[in-house]
Structure formats: structure tokens, C-alpha cells
Amino acid sequence: MNELIIWYGELTTPRRLTRRGLKFLGVGMLWILLFLVLPGLVLVAVSFATRGSYGQLEWSFTLENYKRLTGFSVFGWTADYMIILWRSVWVAFVTCLAAVILSYPLCFFICSRPERTRYLWLMLVVIPFWTNMVIRTYAWFLILAPEFPPARIAHFFGFLPPNTPLYPNAFAVYIGMVTIFLPFVALPLYSSVERLDWSLVEAAQDLYASRTRVFLQAILPQTMPGLSVGIILTFVPAMGMFVVPDLLGGAKYMLVGNLIEQQFGASRDWPFGAAVSMALMLLTMVSLYLYRRKHKEMQIV
């Protein structure tokens, strides 16, 4: 153990290296342990506890919270919570998809600009990214207000009664979510598009590829690293998002984030909130696993 080794030009021993490594890692490990692992474990424990009549925690072990989540209650079975969970996955998926579809042309547009103006365009993507989410969501209130063109057009085509805003509804939630998450996809994707090897695109064109084929075989595989980061950065927080659906969806379009917020807030039902949180975590992990598996397949195709 005390043999001398050369480590990146430094004469030292393995033991000294281990000690130093632990010293550097220790602070971070402690932080994660205290503020992530422990609360996580507490959450697991709480999800098996019972709500007291005043909203306090009673430490009697029960599976009641999970049973309730799957829809069983004293009044019989209801699909409400399942619908909310499924809807959350669906909204996150649609948000991702819309952000990706919008990001591709955006990134190619920015990359096609001359170097000097390119960062200006990029800035236009970054500024909303830096702006508070609540402010941006409230901005949609204004845009979707009855006096403004979107609501008027909707009214003109008979989708909306007169003098009503275009919210709260599912459409408003999607719009809000996509605006929030667009930079999360666009920025990592941009870094991939910027480094794109255009000779592969030309090779595909030279080999009689249609536009779709050029995209699938020459552009998509090359932009996959950025796209993957963007999708994960969007999907995971979109699953738990509650500000946007709360403001733009209201009670009409509740997502799992709102449900959790409600349990820990207004309903004062921490055990059930913890159980819903567990379900959300599980769903997120399953989705990511499925995505990764699909991703691996795609590389082979």
C-alpha cells in the first residue's frame, strides 16, 4: 500500500491519493446524503403513513395511500388519479415532441446565419430561458385574453363563446409548456447542429436519398447527442410541472404536479402526496428507461 507511484506527474502513494479523494468528495457526498437521499427515504416512509384527522402524520403502517392512488376508495373505484398520471405523461410527451419539431428548423436557421449575427439570434432563445417562468406564463394570460387576435380568431371559427379568454384549457397548457421548454431542447440541439458534418448530408444526397432519408440517416444520428439531452431536460421536469397547468389549465386540466402540490398544500395530506410523488418518480424512471432502450435500437437501425 505504501509503494510510490507517479500520478499525473506527482510522486505519491495510493493511500495518500485515496485520502485526498475522500476529502474532496466528502462535502458533495454529505450534501447529497443530507438533502437528497435522506429526504427521499423520509418520503418513502411518509407514503406508508396515515393522515391524522388534523392533517398530522400518524406512524401506522398502511398501503391505503397507494390503494387510493390506483383509484380504490370507500366510494368504489374511480380512474381519476390514473387519468391525471397518464395525462401528465402525455403532456410531457407532446411538449417534448412539439419542442423538438420546433427546435430543428430553429437551430438550422440560427446555424445558417453569419457568425456575427448568430449569437444575436441565439440570445433571443436564451432571454426567455432566463426570464422567470411565472412571468412568462402570466404573459400568456394577456396574449390569450378575449380582446386579442388568438381568442378572436377562435371565436370567429366558432371554437369559443364571445368575450372569453383562450384559457384555462388543455390548449393553453400545451402552449405554455412548449414555450417554457423550447430553450431546453433548442440549446443542446444547437450545439449538435453547429458541429454537423455536412459531408454526410451531401453523401446521402449523392446516394439518391429523399429528404426524409437525408434527415433520418445523415442528420438525426449526428444530432442525437444534443437531442437526447434536450429530451431528457424537457421530459423529466415537464412530468412534474405544476405552475403552468395551474395557471393556464386550472381545474380543467390537472397534472400530477398540481395533485402533489395540492396534497402537501391545501389538502394537508402528506402521506398521499408522498405516494403520488413516488408514482411520479417511478413513471419518470420507466419513461427514461424506455427512451434509452429505444435510443439503442435506433442506433442499430
Place this chain on the structure above:
Amino acid sequence: MATTKSTGLAVRGINKRFGPVNALKEISLDVQEGEFFTLLGPSGCGKTTLLRIIAGLELPDSGKVILGGQDITSLPATRRQVNTVFQSYALFPHLTIFDNVAFGLRARKFPKNEIEGRVGKRLEMLGLLDMAHRRPHQLSGGQQQRVALARALVNEPKVLLLDEPMSALDARLRAQVQVELRRLQRKLGQTFILVTHDQAEAMVVSDRIAVMNQGMIIQFGSPKDVYEQPRTRFVAEFLGAANLLKGRKKHHGLETDIGFLVLEREPKWENGTVAIRPERMHITEDPASVNSTRARVREAIYRGTDLDLWLDPGPLRVRTASNQHYEAGDEIWLELPSEALVILDE
């Protein structure tokens, strides 16, 4: 429409500008079917731009590209029966060697068994059959280059374009690949157009060479023509080494710094330049009857296959067999045979 009887390729009056740069100026050329044609020139001479215009990856500002009698100038690359071997090979990294080679056939929806047959045949021809299921990054540079070649050839293009395909290979492998490429083209009888800046490579593989400089074609001809009868100073110097001698026309010859030289033909100019290859000059014991000059060896460079002597006067250079013995300071007689003196245009 057709300007050539054969189904070859014709380029007519191509112009191309990139901002302030005039990349191509009124380029016209004809490539016969089954010919190995080379565009040779220094970097930035426009040869790659011309190739890209033929491939359909770039649009000319004016002029026409005619393939087999049909104007294809405005046809996109996807719809041209022309395939390219790219300088970087541009193999699809996520696809196997087999899938890379099959790419063009799959894009055109060939039946599955025909794809397998044709791809297999090409892979076998280029010795790649064992690697069919590997990915490009698992192959050496030489193997990748052959995959790029197979991927283009499997489509049986009317013209195969090669954009400096050997620049990434080491010198030894390059020499070998040049000979292989030459044989392959002979065997297939297909039209090849190669772009290169390597004059030795152009000599080895080509039936015909077009020497380009600053967006213009300076000279067409067989490797022997362009090497032995360069028309301009640029061609003489770009294709191998050349001694350039300035002089004034005199009766049946030229008055130069190293004396009077008898020429075979009368030059068209009064003051101009003649060129002579270092290996075409002779070192003699005694002065020859004409075109002889006394010189001193300034530096002797042993090159294995031959011996280069840099001489005084002037930057004269002579190349002799490497079994000869000369040292700096030796006095020699030098003969410049009339038939080896090439009268340049300017």
C-alpha cells in the same frame, strides 16, 4: 443538344463566384465515356468546386453540365446518375459497412435480393467481404477509402467523381492504391473524374489531365503531353521540377544567360522562356557540339533513386543516376539537348 457523340460528360462555359472570389472562369471540357480524367491543380484553384458542380452539390452561376447528351445543370444531386467518393469518405458512422454500401440502392428501392447480390459483389471485388458487419470506425483509413469507393460504384454511376480520395493515406499506401484504382477503372470501363493536387498521382492514374490554376484550365493532355510539353511556366513548374531559362530570340535559337541555345522550333515571341526537365540534361566529359555549358556543382543531394545536383550558374538543377559520384565544387560540362527544350507560351 449533345456536343459529343459518346455518352460522356461535357461541361460548357461554367462560371462560379463566391463573393469577391471568381472560383471558376468559363470552364469547358469534355470527358469521353470510359476515360480516367483528372483535374489537377494547387489548392484553391477551383477544381473541387468544378467537381461539386458536376456532382450537383453546387450550382454554377452560368454554364451547362451535359451528361450523355442531356442537360443536367439544374438537376439536384439526388437525381443525377453521378456518384462521389468524398475526401473525408463521409461514411455513415451508425451504419455497418454493408448498410453503407447498400445505401444508394435502398434509397432507390431496389429489391432486397438484388441489393444483397450487388453489394456482395462490390465488397468482394474490393476485398471487404470479411468486414461487412463492422462499423466504419473499426476500419483502417485504406479500408474506409475502399468502402467509400464500393458505396459509390455499387450504383453503377455514369460518372464516378473522386475528390482527393487518397489525401488521407500515407505515402506508401497511396502509391499502391493509385495503381489499384487505375486497374479497377480499366476493368470496369467506367468514366472516372479525379480531383487532386498531387501531380505524381495524376500521372499514374489518368488517361487525360486538365491542369487548373486560378479558376481556369491551363492545359489539357495525356500525362506525357502535359509533362513533356508544358505550355506555360505554371504547368512546367507544377508538374515536377523544371529549369526555366529566359532569353531573347536569335537566328535558330535563343540567347540566354548561359549562352546560345539551339531550338528545334522558332519561338513565337521575341523575349521569352524555355523549360527543360532536370533529368533531360546530360552531364558530359567534354563539351558537346551545341547547347553546352560549363557548370559547377553547388550542392549534391542523394535521393536514393537518383542524384540531384544544384548548379552554378543560376538555379540550374540536373538529375542523374544515383550511382554517379559528384560533390560540391566539381566542374562539369552540361548539355541541354534541343529536343528537350520546351518553348513556353509566354
